[in-house]
Amino acid sequence: MKLKPAVLAIALTGVLGASASAWAADVIKIGEINSYKAQPVFLDAYKRGMTLALDEINGAGGVNGKKLEVITRDDNANPGDAVRLADELLSREGVDLIAGSFLSHVGLALADYAQQRKVFYLGTEPLTDKIVWENGNRYTYRMRTSTYMQTAMLAAEAAKLKKKKWALIYPNYEFGQSSVATFKKLLKQAQPDVEFVIEQAPPLGKVDAGSVVQAVADAKPDAIFNTLFGPDLAKFVREGNTRGLFKSVQVVSMLTGEPEYLDPLRAETPDGWIVSGYPQDSLETPEHKAFRAAYVAKFNDYPRLGAVVGYSAIKSLAAGIKKAGGTDTEKLIAAFKGLKVDTPFGEIVYRPQDNQSTMGAYIGKLKNTGDKGIMVDYHYVDGATVQPSDEEVKKMRGDK
Template identity: 30%
Template sequence: MRRCILRLFPWALLCAEVFFPGFGWAQESPSIKIGTLFQMAGSGAEYGRHGSQGAMMAEKEINERGGILGRRLEVFVAHEGIPTVAVDKVLRYILEEGVDFLVGVDSSSVASAVSAVAKQHRKIILFTHARADQLTGWACHRYAFRIAPNAIMDARAAALVMKDRPAKRWYGIVAGSEYGRGAWESFQATLRKVRPDVEFVGELWPRRFTADYTSIIQAVMEAKPDGVLSTLWGQELVTFVRQALPLGFFERVKFFVNPGGASLGVLGPLGDEMPAGLWVSAGYWFAYPDSVENRVFVKAYRVFYGEYPADVALASYSAVHLLKRVIEEVGSLDTERIVERLEGITYRDPEGVKTIRREDHQVVKDVVWGRTTRSTRHPFRILDDLVVIPGDELVRSVEETGCRT
């Protein structure tokens, strides 16, 4: 597997065999290796680009400060592809490259397959994007951790944001995946609980990589809902928005709500095409919080890559730094001791203080929602009217998750 290095070329991932001379690394000490997987091509390529950039930025910072336990850190980047391809790449990481840890994964179906391999080989994996609930639910295991909100957390937040809005009739446009199913079910259950008079008047389940959403858009408009909950993401959401605009969809639907719709993997490609007034969330919004730590991170990322960091950039950056901290606290690469240290850990990253629950390895973090609005400072829509829902109000009880680590 080649060593993949990101450079400041638009849309390009340059891969080459690269040797870093190191900073006085002990000759007898092998490097510490992290294997990452991201969607570097196709509908999720924007997520993969940002995710890999965040991990590589962390690698550079750590090596410039002496590495980990005096050893050089190596971060490998690979395109995850479909589940079978991702499994093959993870096996190569483990068996050929000898990686010590795994980080990343954008697709929930890929994450489920990769998680099983990590469990079999007792490799710690930190999921930074995949949202399917089962990863820290019924399919959880000792070696899998997630440092991003899951589908249920984001959907519950959406319902809480919408509970007092003048929207009674709701329709679902649900991505055909475990992520989409979990989000839609959670949104309905939570909204019914906080708003008993709500009605759900329909749902449609477009297949992944749908190219033409016209019939779906027309069916939704014919149902005349007040609000629409969409779980589309990446290029699929971009395509949907572009096709819905000329049909007057966003004028007819008062509230369009999309978990993850504020990712720069969506806002960036759409630019000025993104309608104003849509309610969307992001695993991390670069302008929140307005703290010294976050401003320093955003500035450094912009210097590195010439753009603002997406949610997946922060997640992968934080994952690498979190592993550094835990390795140094344990004082070795002992997998079982590192697992024990990660369980229940409270850590701080540029977004703030977060905790990984001991019982299911799910991070507890705030979720940020807001309305899209025009900006004179950015080439894309930004968020206004921010609503921040505390993470402890969104996570399910451990008993509800079905997790047995």
């Protein structure tokens, strides 16, 4: 079959794991939607992780005798575009299920779409708690360690500091808002006399770091809880270093230990911040060593957390499809309840009570080595240990 150049370009750039068999009947098609242009630092590695998993699975014969194919689409960080693309993938490409999304509000839109269309959806990266709780539905599962889970891990560390006056800094959208609301609730439970003296909530991607740092400094907090990430984080760190904000204030910061966000800081990395992250350079568990070696061998680069997420997402879908015996939506829903999956972080389980996986995160401290930052004194927190009670979960989900 001879393809026209334009068609060939689309085939090569829009499909992962495609080969001559990709157009055959014995292929399971996964429609994957994500903010590739808006969040390239995380999602370039994510796509590589998916590719590595596809190579391993298809190289071993596929799932139930069928090869996996991932057809990707870019949602432009827009919920409306994501829903339109999901519809296109189902109607035009004939995908068997949908997966993906990075930003929380986009993930929520896809979860609602999955419920309306009665199609299976694995939210791989969006951290919003609503996707499995208040807005949860039976068609939607989520793999990544949630906002609540990571906040609970960090709130436990924050309580140990015994700091009374806290500043809160977060991006003003679903992820940032829910992370701060949970932090305030959990820290107040652990330390009733705590005070939250200032909140700074700049729009995502548009932080005025000078104003934020000055406002926080004027409030004279004992400690800071931060959930800015990406370029916003880099600007905040630079201004904070320049103005000496971090010299006398302890910072607890979500996501900052992930290589995607830590590496760009380089020599500006602040010492001693308590962070959640991924210490890929020193993590020596057997499952991670095997993953890292395979990733480096294939891409001649070290993995970022996005790679772990992308890799684990495809492994999760393969395990679920194998257990279900195919891609029938109802059978997939049933198969994912209690599903166990091996990942670079060890075994995870998809909880029957809320469709959330137990993937955990590493909590540690930042250390500036002179030319870059690394995570030290870290430990892994199993996601199963940082969940609300089953009664609370049931109340939030209703009868969904």
